[in-house]
Amino acid sequence: MKFQKKILCIGAGYVGGPSMAMIAHKCPDYRVTVADINHERIDAWNSAELPVYEPGLDDIVKKTRGKNLFFAKDIENQIKENDIIFVCVNTPTKTFGTGAGKAADLQYLEKTARQILQYSQSPKIVIEKSTLPVKTALAMERILSSGKGKITFEVLSNPEFMAEGTAIKDLENPDRVLIGSRETKSGLKARAELVDIYSNWIPQEKIITSNIWSSELSKLVANAFLAQRVSSINSISALCEKADANVAEVARAVGMDSRVGGKFLNAGIGFGGSCFKKDILNLVYLCSYYGLPEVADYWESVVKINEYQQERFIANILGSMFNTLAGKKICILGFAFKADTGDTRESPAIYITRRLLAEHAEVIISDPKALKNAALDLADEEGKIDYIEDAYRAAAGCHALAIMTDWDLYKKLDYKKIFKSMVKPAFLFDGRNILDHKKCFEIGFNVYPIGKPALSHFKTSQES
Ligand code: UDX
Numbered sequence: 001m002k003f004q005k006k007i008l009c010i011g012a013g014y015v016g017g018p019s020m021a022m023i024a025h026k027c028p029d030y031r032v033t034v035a036d037i038n039h040e041r042i043d044a045w046n047s048a049e050l051p052v053y054e055p056g057l058d059d060i061v062k063k064t065r066g067k068n069l070f071f072a073k074d075i076e077n078q079i080k081e082n083d084i085i086f087v088c089v090n091t092p093t094k095t096f097g098t099g100a101g102k103a104a105d106l107q108y109l110e111k112t113a114r115q116i117l118q119y120s121q122s123p124k125i126v127i128e129k130s131t132l133p134v135k136t137a138l139a140m141e142r143i144l145s146s147g148k149g150k151i152t153f154e155v156l157s158n159p160e161f162m163a164e165g166t167a168i169k170d171l172e173n174p175d176r177v178l179i180g181s182r183e184t185k186s187g188l189k190a191r192a193e194l195v196d197i198y199s200n201w202i203p204q205e206k207i208i209t210s211n212i213w214s215s216e217l218s219k220l221v222a223n224a225f226l227a228q229r230v231s232s233i234n235s236i237s238a239l240c241e242k243a244d245a246n247v248a249e250v251a252r253a254v255g256m257d258s259r260v261g262g263k264f265l266n267a268g269i270g271f272g273g274s275c276f277k278k279d280i281l282n283l284v285y286l287c288s289y290y291g292l293p294e295v296a297d298y299w300e301s302v303v304k305i306n307e308y309q310q311e312r313f314i315a316n317i318l319g320s321m322f323n324t325l326a327g328k329k330i331c332i333l334g335f336a337f338k339a340d341t342g343d344t345r346e347s348p349a350i351y352i353t354r355r356l357l358a359e360h361a362e363v364i365i366s367d368p369k370a371l372k373n374a375a376l377d378l379a380d381e382e383g384k385i386d387y388i389e390d391a392y393r394a395a396a397g398c399h400a401l402a403i404m405t406d407w408d409l410y411k412k413l414d415y416k417k418i419f420k421s422m423v424k425p426a427f428l429f430d431g432r433n434i435l436d437h438k439k440c441f442e443i444g445f446n447v448y449p450i451g452k453p454a455l456s457h458f459k460t461s462q463e464s
């Protein structure tokens, strides 16, 4: 079969895999190949058990794999054979040298650019999809134009806004698709080519174009704004606990103002995930780099409030359980950074578990999808933690439950049955405010939500 377009994606991770599967699914006339240096990952993409868990992903991969979607290890040949190359390699926070702990580590991106230059035999459109600091396209262009040959490369920015757990839904029906390019004749031509791909299933009005730097920056800023909302409501949750207000009621009242909007106002133990912290720190680094310390401080405070919120949660557990956790069994319900994903990157549960272990608590971790990753994250604590998928078995014999992930499953558990199996007094720390707290209190739990008055069976000193 002759394909209309030949597309390659370098990097078969959370971004590359699902977004290419969607293009293949929506554009049967295009051939889409996803390549990675990690051969195990490619084998997994070619197997029955995909390396990424996303509702709906299995279905579209099954429909397209082997027809117009391919997972390949031979990056060199793939670069030669394809005209459009998406770059979806990882861009973690730098752990060394200048900018360590904040700036993005661009070594994988640079290696990819060099590979593209080395193996290309015809003109290519190279599209940055990974989240990057503003002006990365310039470095990419410089590398790609450093060769001796006459091959032309056009670099575009097309950041991915999908969220984990809803990736397929977001890819199928995004709020917007953003395409940034140089505003030159060749830049605009390449931009049109990419618009053409998305036009196969996305309405024109949702495909927005911009200059390349605005596009790069928009991704960082979008994530920073979302994280800022979470930190804003979390900071208010601390005040609610002091003032006997209820953070959910405050969030509802504030969010019903159409200028504010109601999404991303759920108070909890703080945001996790591979993007928010990394992208904000990246933004902070950029602001400092450009001599804007006030702007850098402003955004850094979003991360600081996130750390504060986790610290507050631990202090609450410790304080409520008579200031000692030594030898007490604590069941962590949920380890993923949010529901509907097995991903645990930057999950607040990692830090909180470590802190509980430091207090010599015995920790039992339960999660329907993330136990494998949890065990990897906490490999250095081996022997101190039990991993039990079944929530009832995990909770039995424990002194406290701590909900860390907003899995639907946890809303539907039989808490009467769980209460009966626990050591008394039984504590329940709802780090995601997902349970009916009054009901749990009536069952017998001492209940500690976030940003709402605690419901405890203990008499206060004035009462006793
Ligand atoms: C985010 C962005 O939403 C997405 O657009 C971008 O492409 C990648 O980063 P993701 O990291 O998958 O997506 O998760 P998201 O749904 O944004 O949640 C991030 C964190 O914030 C989670 O830990 C979640 O539990 C937390 N959160 C979210 C809250 O604590 N309260 C809320 O109201 C919303």
Ligand code: ADP
Pocket (backbone or CB within 6 Å): 010, 011, 012, 013, 014, 015, 016, 035, 036, 037, 038, 041, 075, 088, 089, 090, 091, 108, 109, 111, 112, 130, 274
């Ligand atoms: P993201 O969440 O941004 O998709 P992941 O870590 O899930 O990040 O995926 C990035 C993928 O990119 C990894 O599978 C990694 O092996 C791959 N990768 C990194 N550098 C290269 C490279 N030079 N060539 C091909 N693949 C690469």
